[in-house]
Amino acid sequence: MLTKVEARDQNGALLAFQLDDISSGFEVQEILGLDPVKATLSASSFALLDGGQFQSSRREARNIKLKIGLKPNYTFDSVRDLRSRLYGFFMPEVDVNLRFYDSDGQVGDIWGVVETCEAPLFVKEPQVDISIMCFKPDFVDQETVELSDTTTNDETEFLIDYSGTSPTGINFTLYVDRSIGDFTIYHRPPDGTIRSFQFEALLFDTDQVKISTLVGDKSAVLTRDGVDSYILRAVLPQSDWIQLKPGPNFLRVYVEGLSMPFDLSYTPRYGGL
Numbered sequence: 001m002l003t004k005v006e007a008r009d010q011n012g013a014l015l016a017f018q019l020d021d022i023s024s025g026f027e028v029q030e031i032l033g034l035d036p037v038k039a040t041l042s043a044s045s046f047a048l049l050d051g052g053q054f055q056s057s058r059r060e061a062r063n064i065k066l067k068i069g070l071k072p073n074y075t076f077d078s079v080r081d082l083r084s085r086l087y088g089f090f091m092p093e094v095d096v097n098l099r100f101y102d103s104d105g106q107v108g109d110i111w112g113v114v115e116t117c118e119a120p121l122f123v124k125e126p127q128v129d130i131s132i133m134c135f136k137p138d139f140v141d142q143e144t145v146e147l148s149d150t151t152t153n154d155e156t157e158f159l160i161d162y163s164g165t166s167p168t169g170i171n172f173t174l175y176v177d178r179s180i181g182d183f184t185i186y187h188r189p190p191d192g193t194i195r196s197f198q199f200e201a202l203l204f205d206t207d208q209v210k211i212s213t214l215v216g217d218k219s220a221v222l223t224r225d226g227v228d229s230y231i232l233r234a235v236l237p238q239s240d241w242i243q244l245k246p247g248p249n250f251l252r253v254y255v256e257g258l259s260m261p262f263d264l265s266y267t268p269r270y271g272g273l
Contacts, residue, residue, distance in 0.1 A: 002273070004101040005031070005066075007089045015089050017068070025082045027069035029127065034100070036272040037062050037137045059271075062137035064098065064112065070126040079126045083119050090117040090130045098132070100139065100273055108139030108270055136216075138166045141268040150259035151183065157250040164268035167243040169213035173263045174253070176207040184254045185211075187240070190247035197242055201234035213241040 005017045005028065017028045039059050043052035070082045089096060092114050100108045112134035119128040141164070149158055151174075162168070174183060185197040199220070203209065208223040209231075218241055222231040242251075244266055253262055 001103045002031070002100060003103050006099040006101075008097040008099070009089050010095050013089070015085065022069075022071045025071050025073065025077045026086075027071050028066065029069050030067040031064070033062055033064040034273040059137050062110070062112070062134040063115075064110070064132045064134060066128075066130040066132070068128045068130065070128065083126070083128065086119070086128050086130075087117065090114050090128075090132075092117060096132060099142075102273070106270075106273075107142045108273055109142060110134050110139050111136065138269040138271060139273060141270070144265050144267045146263065146265040148261065148263050149253075150261050151253045151255040152259060153254065153256055155252065157186075157188065157252045160244060160249045160251060160266075162244040162246055162249055162266075162268065164244075164270055165246055166269040166271040167245055168266050168269045169215060169218075170211075170242055170244065170264055170266045171214070172211040174209045174211075175261045175263075176203045176209065177205055177260050178257070179204050180255060180257075183209075185242060186252045186254060187242045188250040189245040190249070191245070195240035195242065197239045198236040199234050199239075200236060201231060213243065215243075 003019055005019070007015045007017075016024070017026050018024065019028050037059050039057050041057045042055045044055055045052040068086065070079050072079050072082055094114045095111065096114055097109060097111050100110075112132040115131040115133050117128065117130050119126070145160075147160075172185065180203050182198070182200040184199070187195045187197070189195070197211070197213070199209065199211070201222070203222075204224070206224075210219075210221040210223065212219045220230065220232045220235050222229050222234075251264075
């Protein structure tokens, strides 16, 4: 059950709403748009065949709507004071970060742009209706999961039991301790299909290779003698950019010869609260 919502503006200023406490003057009466968003499906139809052939899908933007009642104490805050405080965070076109807390301890962040902020003046029960468009629809966990391991020259895998409900990418750093010409990251998601990310470039002792498979922020960076350079050309075209799927994911990092260390991290994402 949700217990608190926090709003942060671009400067980091914070406005908190306790869902079971109206002493701040704000009563959160309704929050819409927290469930999984609609998916748009694409399919092709063929003559003389019933139905169609599924091609692809994509999820739409998330529209979060807040209905906040204004409950002034008239000693420190008036209705106008409360309304003005909300205007400071929810003026249309303004970027805002929302953070949701629930009684189980889960925390989810989402970023959006304020679409409307409506506050009728001539009503008996003053309230503000806010609409926020979140073009990246997932809620992002505040806890980043980090692990360290070593490469293998056989088929030994390690398990990542991914708790999120939406796929997420990884940040991977390989610490090179000898000359090598390539490495491969193999990924076996819950459906059992083996995917591979293949990297080919001449690497030397003390080099570091940093790979990000985050959607919208994919990259490959080589750090050599303290200097970073993009090396996306070293990623083979047929490579799969790894996305952890909900459930058990098995990975292995293959390098010929002796093992070398690497770090891996990911942030769980949730399609709904």
